Amino acid sequence: MIAPWNGRGLLLLHELRLRGTIAAVASVLSYSSSTVSHQLAQLEREVGVKLLVPEGRGLRLTPEGEAVAQHAARLLAAQEQLRGELDALAPDAAPLRIAVLQTASRTLVPRVLDALREALPALRVEIVVTPPEHGLFEVETGRFDIAMAEQYPGHTRPHREGLDRDLLGRDPIRLAAPPDSGVVSLADARGLAWIMEPEGTAARAWAVQQCRAAGFEPDIRHEATDLSAHVRLVAAGHAVSLLPGLALAGDDASARLVDLPGSPHREIFTATRVSARAAPGVRAAREALSVAFATVADAG
Structure with missing residues (x-):
């Protein structure tokens, strides 16, 4: 033996x-x-x-x-696949940990929690707002069951063996400028103060490239991972920013929104381990995220 x-x-x-x-x-x-x-x-x-x-x-x-x-x-x-089969016989036995994007925390998460409470009332759901790079890695290690992630045009994320992706939808990106700025194109933002995400993020790299394609180097005076801070600085007249729709959804701060050439968008997707995708909680959460995203996108 x-x-x-x-x-x-x-x-x-x-x-x-x-x-x-x-x-x-x-x-x-x-x-x-x-x-x-x-x-x-x-x-x-x-x-x-x-x-x-x-x-x-x-x-x-x-x-x-x-x-x-x-x-x-x-x-x-x-072992995880078997755990999913056992959970199907006794649902809600294990907690469900979800890593979400900061822009989803205000608009999508409450809807998702409402849906899961109705579908699986005994399920313990734990939400962590974290950058997509961290969320995707920790899904692979097993610390999260689902991660929300984004990818910008020309900045696709690696496909990892053992992870299953599901596209939630496309989130349009526009230039946000102060309401009284008179900005009507990206080129008009030359010489203005910018707020962007920190260096090293896909969002920062993409935004800088858009400015360079428009013929100027952006004057980046402010950095923040929290996109609600971007919205507030823009509305207060202190900066301009390239913002996805989710960052603006449901926000009462006013800003002038300018369409960009080619109508670019970021893709929002969820990832889970292949061995976990059939688990009742994972299936229900991904469905709830999909419905919530579609509802918010339609409202926007």
Whole structure:
């Protein structure tokens, strides 16, 4: 009889493959680094081959370690699929964690929670507002069940094996300017103060490229991840911004909205693990998000 391998060690090896360092694995799972190292060493003894080798101040997976980590990922996916089948027999047993975009927190989340309370009243739903890069990564690791994400024209996000995407819809992007500014085109925003998302985000890169295509370098004086701050500064006459429709939906702040050449839009999608997509809570939440997005888009 073949002795089973240490399940905790397999989980830790899977996490190490995703996160890269023992310190990161220890932090996210609330273990000490020494505990993680001990469990991985025990797994290595059980498997009987070298799984990790030193690289600089860290570790890297050997080819054998990579193969075992992929095996661990398949085991975790099979376990999650079975969990979904059991949940179908006893719905609402496990909590549902959803990572949402900041622009969805005010407009979509209340509608989604209303729908889920009606469809699955015993389901515990946990919402975290987080950047899409973080949400997508943590869906892959299993910390979230669903992530909302965005992609701007020309800035598509990588398709990760094991993740299932579902397009919610397209969110139009327009230039928002102070109501009394007289701005009627993107070129008119030359020389004005801009507010944009932080450097390194897809939204920032796309917005800068639009300004350059219009023949100028934007004067970026303000940065904020919270797009409601963009709306407020624009309405108060302190900046202009390129804003998606969700950022403006239901907001009573006034702004002059100017259509952009080609009527660009960002795509909003949800992602979940393939092994989790059939779970009742995941299915219900994705459906609720789709209905909420369509309702808000139609109202806009």
